[in-house]
Amino acid sequence: MINKPVEDDRIIKETGTDARVAGIVLPVLQAMNYRLVRVKLSTQDELTLQIMAERPDGSMTVDDCEEVSRAISPVLDVEDPIDSAYQLEISSPGIDRPLVRVSDFEAAIGHEARIETDILVANRKRFRGPIVACDGEKVTIENEKAGEGEEARVEIPFDTIAEAKLMLTDALIKEALKQDKEDRRRRKKERRRGTDNDAAGTAEDDN
CATH class of the missing domain: 2.30.30.100 (SH3 type barrels.)
Structure with missing residues (x-):
């Protein structure tokens, strides 16, 4: 069976070692419903492999970063695309994000x-x-x-x-704060809806 290549819809992509790492982590991220933003191997201070990712809606929480790290680390250990020891860093794109799509x-x-x-x-x-x-x-x-x-x-x-x-500007920060507030409100409603559904299911079981 031939594995179908994973589609990468980014228009700005990595080269060299960064590109090899991107090819390894991309299918893992997509299987978890995350999008790859950027891979960057930095040599400042110590060798750091930064993998920037996000959910389709643009959000990326600390818990998301930890989940991605747990999934990607063993894959990178097996594939071993980097010769030297490095620190893996999973991050969100941030407000002043790279533009890649x-x-x-x-x-x-x-x-x-x-x-x-x-x-x-x-x-x-x-x-x-x-x-x-x-x-x-x-x-x-x-x-x-x-x-x-x-x-x-x-x-x-x-x-x-x-x-x-x-670029980080007052207008961009204001829009990001507004979006974050809307996202928090949406997640709160989803949690409340989930709690209500669980309660309804319990009531039906009791009957």
């Missing part, structure tokens, strides 16, 4: 981002400013550091982007 860029419209490209786009490789539009092929950003003769708005094809992330 088209949906990430769509959700970021109106917010400030930093984008770096592999090749020159409008004679630059680094851009910073609000995302103003997005489609399946490119993202449009207000170029805050546009010089004389440069376009104020730049269309950046997705296939040229090496790295992109949101």
Whole structure:
């Protein structure tokens, strides 16, 4: 039986060792209903393998991180993609998250981002400013550091982007706090609904 390759819908992906690790952990995450955001092997201080993940709704709790860590650790031990000893770190994307999917860029419209490209786009490789539009092929950003003769708005094809992330601004923090409040309210309702269903089931058993 031939194993079907796991689909990775990210448009910005890893290379080298990071890519090998991503290929190992991706099917594990998908089986657990998590999405891979980024894999990054850092050599600062000590060798650290950071795996950034989230649920489909964008949430990622401390309990989620622990669950993912318990599932991924033994798989990495078996596959052994890194020669040296390292520290495994499972984390959420955070407020100033990396943008790796088209949906990430769509959700970021109106917010400030930093984008770096592999090749020159409008004679630059680094851009910073609000995302103003997005489609399946490119993202449009207000170029805050546009010089004389440069376009104020730049269309950046997705296939040229090496790295992109949101910038931490007051507006972004405000929106994140609002979303967190809504998520907490939703989870509270779900827990209450589950408790009510359990109580109803017990009552039926008693009858």
